[in-house]
Amino acid sequence: MNVAMQKMKWCWSWIEFQMNKVYTPKFNPMYWFGSICFYMTWILVITGIYLFLFYGISAKSAYKSIEYLTHEQWWLGGIMRSVHRYASAGLVVAAVFHTIQVFITNRYRYWRWLAWVSGVATIWILIVCGLLGYMMVWDELAIFITWISSQLVDTLPIFSKPISFAFAQQPSDFFFYIVLFGHFFTPVFLLILFMIHVIRMRNAKINPPKGLMYAILFVLIVISLIRPATSAPPADLSRLPAEINFDWFYMFFLPLIQNMSMPAVWAVLTSATLFLAFVPWYGKKRRKAAAVVKYENCTGCEQCVMDCPYEAIYVRPRTDGREWPMEAIVQPDRCASCGICVGSCDYKAIDLPFLPEAELKEKIKASSQHIVATSEGPNIFVFMCENSTPADICKQVHSKSSVACIQLPCMGMAQPSMVALPLIEGMDGVIISGCQINDCHYRWGNHWLVDRIKGERKPALRKNIDNSKIKFYLSSEVQKQDFLEAIDEFREELKERKEAEKGGKQDEK
Numbered sequence: 230m231n232v233a234m235q236k237m238k239w240c241w242s243w244i245e246f247q248m249n250k251v252y253t254p255k256f257n258p259m260y261w262f263g264s265i266c267f268y269m270t271w272i273l274v275i276t277g278i279y280l281f282l283f284y285g286i287s288a289k290s291a292y293k294s295i296e297y298l299t300h301e302q303w304w305l306g307g308i309m310r311s312v313h314r315y316a317s318a319g320l321v322v323a324a325v326f327h328t329i330q331v332f333i334t335n336r337y338r339y340w341r342w343l344a345w346v347s348g349v350a351t352i353w354i355l356i357v358c359g360l361l362g363y364m365m366v367w368d369e370l371a372i373f374i375t376w377i378s379s380q381l382v383d384t385l386p387i388f389s390k391p392i393s394f395a396f397a398q399q400p401s402d403f404f405f406y407i408v409l410f411g412h413f414f415t416p417v418f419l420l421i422l423f424m425i426h427v428i429r430m431r432n433a434k435i436n437p438p439k440g441l442m443y444a445i446l447f448v449l450i451v452i453s454l455i456r457p458a459t460s461a462p463p464a465d466l467s468r469l470p471a472e473i474n475f476d477w478f479y480m481f482f483l484p485l486i487q488n489m490s491m492p493a494v495w496a497v498l499t500s501a502t503l504f505l506a507f508v509p510w511y512g513k514k515r516r517k518a519a520a521v522v523k524y525e526n527c528t529g530c531e532q533c534v535m536d537c538p539y540e541a542i543y544v545r546p547r548t549d550g551r552e553w554p555m556e557a558i559v560q561p562d563r564c565a566s567c568g569i570c571v572g573s574c575d576y577k578a579i580d581l582p583f584l585p586e587a588e589l590k591e592k593i594k595a596s597s598q599h600i601v602a603t604s605e606g607p608n609i610f611v612f613m614c615e616n617s618t619p620a621d622i623c624k625q626v627h628s629k630s631s632v633a634c635i636q637l638p639c640m641g642m643a644q645p646s647m648v649a650l651p652l653i654e655g656m657d658g659v660i661i662s663g664c665q666i667n668d669c670h671y672r673w674g675n676h677w678l679v680d681r682i683k684g685e686r687k688p689a690l691r692k693n694i695d696n697s698k699i700k701f702y703l704s705s706e707v708q709k710q711d712f713l714e715a716i717d718e719f720r721e722e723l724k725e726r727k728e729a730e731k732g733g734k735q736d737e738k
Contacts, residue, residue, distance in 0.1 A: 261434070295365075307453075317478070342509040360479055365409060528578070538674070581642075616671075663701070
């Protein structure tokens, strides 16, 4: 299973890498599937409000009102309807790909379980909302969906009389009020689930970049103009339609009904939903220890609170009588053990038990001293993120003369003082290798470290450290060979720099 997951992750990373060539990492839609879901929802809300203004809430006027928008007001109402239709399909596609991405990249366990479970519930709410939307058109497809849905509901012991009997004749206007209410209420429930989905995430990315937003909207409008959404023939309850335009985005489970009994359909759907919902608890490995606070050093500055990607840290009034008014508290069940809080603290006040800061710095110092003493250089120290580089690459980097490396749970764990340490010990350059800027395994680790090195976020790199000797290489595991070549290129760059500096000194003499 692990081998299969690794292969799927590699394939996914390869596709992302190819997409980066086309869209650049900033606008690569594969990094923004979750945000695209939010964006599509807002498009649906806006277009849905406009469509509602013209909708006839009755069996006689529902179809006519939609046809009026589609044909007589095609220049706006028809486009609105088509954008509404294609945005709903885009929302399902983005949600499915987001789910696949989260699963393949192993971003659903432990502290992320709430986001996963709420995501599974969101998909079913989307389907219900979409089916209710099809019913509102009241064409032949609406009859088919209504009949099947009523049979499914009749299987449950809710109503004393089968509701499918209500469709033996033309339904009352009250039916359309119920469908309309359901179609409008489910998005409210959807937004609540969205809030639950991101409630444990600090600085949740709920909007894609503006350029990507404009591009998505442009594509939706173009498709709407080329292939406008249209209705099937009007509903006729005297007969079931012999042929319908099937929508696999929202009706993928309906073919089951043709070959299975209704109780069996419920059993399959329920089992599949429960199986997906409990995925975070299948085959769990031993979880790494949570970060711990050293209260004798904690100043209650809240930098770790602001940097923690999963809101696993908060501050409370001091309990130990020390001079600082506040102290940090780690919630172990939410802690990702990523070390970003270590990178955000300049007071040695927070630590990972399995990778103590003092031991880590001592290892960096010893490795740097060894390389400087045994190699002519240029000497390079490499900080690696465990999630962006293959496990064996650190050994290959070590095999290069004049290069030392160390792996961290996340690039964001590297404090500026850690990054500066090899340069202080005489190394010529530092490479920091992490996930692509919008694809950090722990959401914001690479962002925070880049900002710290630039001096735009605390703790900042000391001003007496030459940050031109620090190079970032943001990549994925499929760029293994590119990464090794980047080390050689940086070494040549440092070599030329040293020779230029040496020549300049000779000229001064």
